[in-house]
Amino acid sequence: MKKYTDTGKKDTRSGFGDGLTELGKKNKDVVALCADLTGSLKMDEFKENHPERFFQVGIAEANMIGMAAGMTIGGKIPFTGTFANFSTGRVYDQIRQSVAYSGKNVKICASHAGLTLGEDGATHQILEDIGLMKMLPGMTVINTCDYNQTKAATIAIADFEGPVYLRFGRPKVANFTPADQNFQIGKAVQLQEGTDVTIVATGHLVWEALEAAKTLNENGVTADVINIHTIKPLDAEAIIKSVKKTGCVVTAEEHNFLGGLGESVARLLSTQHPAPQEFIATQDTFGESGTPEQLMDKYGLNAAAIVNAVTKVTARK
Amino acid sequence: MADYKALEDLVIQVRRDILRQVHKVNSGHPGGSLGCAEFFVALYNELMERNDDFTMDGKNEDLFFLSNGHISPVFYSVLARSGYFPVEELNTFRLLNSRLQGHPTTHEGLPGIRIASGSLGQGISASIGAALTKKLNKDTHLVYTLCGDGELQEGQNWEAIMYAAGNKVDNLIVSVDLNGQQIDGSTDHVLPMGNVKAKFEAFGWDVMDIEKGNDLKAIISGMKKAKEKTGNGKPVCVLLHTVMGNGVDFMMHTHAWHGKAPNDQQLEDALSQNPVTLGDY
Structure with missing residues (x-):
């Protein structure tokens, strides 16, 4: 890992x-x-x-x-x-x-x-x-x-x-990607290699996905973690290649599940390689006042929520 | 000295182009187009410094932006007759796969168009941006804009009008087509705008009137005065007093022909009032 x-x-x-x-x-x-x-x-x-x-x-x-x-x-x-x-x-x-x-x-x-x-x-x-x-x-x-x-x-x-x-x-x-990285628009970044589940994350949820992968690994579940920094155009090849291997996917984003990364991934998979998917995203709701950490916890946008979603999605394979 | 006979002939031909475009597809906006025919003819033939080849960047030439994009028939006619694309292409106005979309767009690559317009109130902002780029590029040419009077009801205009004066965008001439009409009736009836001149002046613009907005001589001399006002720390506004539907008696002084095409008989009547000069497309 x-x-x-x-x-x-x-x-x-x-x-x-x-x-x-x-x-x-x-x-x-x-x-x-x-x-x-x-x-x-x-x-x-x-x-x-x-x-x-x-x-x-x-x-x-x-x-x-x-x-x-x-x-x-x-x-x-x-x-x-x-x-x-x-x-x-x-x-x-x-x-x-x-x-x-x-x-x-x-x-x-x-x-x-x-x-x-x-x-x-x-x-x-x-x-x-x-x-x-x-x-x-x-x-x-x-x-x-x-x-x-x-x-x-x-x-x-x-x-x-x-x-x-x-x-x-x-x-x-957390600041964890290389300072000298070559940013390629439309190119996914594979952060972890695994075989049980694909976690596709964007924005602040990428670090949470890595934290989730650590916890999962301790429990014997290995995850492909993919950083999708470019939501459009979506790196279809990277996502399909991974899901073909793992057979299921969790998408994670700080955005409504309607219209976000999760929907783009669902459209891609439903037309090219159907697979069970769980969505870490807000559930068609507005936000509210609070600290960032409190809000991400309340709305289920963190590593713990990703771990739970992985448990659900792998059971659906 | 302008050849007014040639310009008058062109105006009449442009009117015919407008009427024939909207008649063919039974849609489009003849009223405002007819009201601005003289302005467009004067602008493209006597006022703007233009390069022969169209480039999107338009460096080292004057630029024009049409904010009230629904008067596309007059814009297309004058662009075609100024050499931007073949006049025969006016035949494709509003047809499937045409570069002459209902409202002007860059999307289909029509030469002469530099930004899409149609959703109202956006042209002054774009013009300010283009004018600022001209300043950054040390290009001393001007940016001309036309917007409708009813269009000034859109709030974005006043953000732009405030910005241009506050930041001394003085290489910009915005003309307002002051015909007093909009789709639902007169501007005074739909949403009274009060004193447009006083509003622009209060925002810090140098404002002048062209009372005879359908008279070529008045437009040319007025716009030359407007040009002299540029470069003095203020954006320039020209209130162009026009008659909607000008040149076709039954279309004049009413909002009825804002967005309605003439039928066969009405077209014949309208064209008979404007006999062929340069030749139809």
């Missing part, structure tokens, strides 16, 4: 901020727009280093998305920054028409996704954004798992032509 070490808890949004800082130095076409959340999105350094390429739009997200779409005309690569809720649901039609349908090279970078936003509660905790974004034709959807991966993804998407939704979070979480 491979060992993964938390090199020190860090927030994924800082990975975005540091990635943007690096991009600012190496790609003069990168511009950044923010809707009054510069500190929260960790965009301060880019702003200080490149004031001429940083655009404070105020609390006006619809205009921000439209401006970003327009800025691509003439060759700029705009990165927009606000919370996930205000990056998607609030501006869905602007993204749909001005970015996705128009095929604009805009990078929609969304922090504070999911329950782990915490105490601000349900008005700010979006659990529907992956679904909203993956339904848009041509939109690439990425949900990174830790600081290092978020930084690598931020840098990688600048070189990718086309609209991207990059989703990350607020709290400090």
Whole structure:
């Protein structure tokens, strides 16, 4: 069993901020727009280093998305920054028409996704954004798992032509992927090898999947653990190859079970290799106030819940 | 000095193109299209500095964005007659597999279009973005935008209008097609917008009127004045007073033809008021 070490808890949004800082130095076409959340999105350094390429739009997200779409005309690569809720649901039609349908090279970078936003509660905790974004034709959807991966993804998407939704979070979480990783959009990362079950996880649930695999291993159950950082396009080959071997799957995400990673995996398997599946996700509900840890526990989004789901799904084989 | 006879002939031909496009597919928006025929002809023939080859990036040329995308028939006609694509393609308006979608889009690769529009209120934001990129690229050309007056009821416009003034986006000229009509009736009836000029001024724009928005001379001289106002720290707004349905007597001064196509007899009547000049497609 491979060992993964938390090199020190860090927030994924800082990975975005540091990635943007690096991009600012190496790609003069990168511009950044923010809707009054510069500190929260960790965009301060880019702003200080490149004031001429940083655009404070105020609390006006619809205009921000439209401006970003327009800025691509003439060759700029705009990165927009606000919370996930205000990056998607609030501006869905602007993204749909001005970015996705128009095929604009805009990078929609969304922090504070999911329950782990915490105490601000349900008005700010979006659990529907992956679904909203993956339904848009041509939109690439990425949900990174830790600081290092978020930084690598931020840098990688600048070189990718086309609209991207990059989703990350607020709290400090385990940082365990390599600092020098080669982030490949659409390519799953196999973290553990096993034969009894496939665990497909995204975002903050990837670390929980690794913790679950440890517990399972102690009980004699071995798991394939796959980090799906890119939900669309989905790495079908990696998932099918694994499920052919294990015969069942647990999907894990900080998102509603409707519209999320789990649904994408279910669609894939039902058409190509039907297999029992359990979903670790919120159950068609809004969130609420609480600490991130309390919320993930209450809504069943942690290692213990994954272990239980594995027990259920392996019994259904 | 503009050749006004040639421009007038083009306006009449554009009216015919508009009417024939919407008649053929029994759908589309003739009223607003007719009301802006003179504006589009003036813009593409006398006002904008344009490169011969269309590129999406549009570097080193003026750009135009249509925010009220439903007046696509006039946009398509003028683009075709300005050489962006063959005029015969106007025959495919709103047909399956056409590049001339009901509302303009980049999706089918039609030259001349740089962003999709149709869902209202998004064009000023995109234009500001394009204008800012021009500044970053040290490109001194201008960005022109047209939006409808009813469209200003969409809130995003006012986010954009606030941004442009607050950030001195002064390489931008937004024209408002002030025809006072929208689908459900007059703008005063549907949602009174009060004093549009005072609103733009209060937001910090340099605002001017073109009272005769269907008069080529007035449009050209007015827009040249608007151009002179650019580069002075303020975005420029032109209130273009037009008549919806202009050039076809039974379509004028009413919202009835906002989104309705003429039948065979009505088409014949409308075309007889605008006899062929340059030749139909």
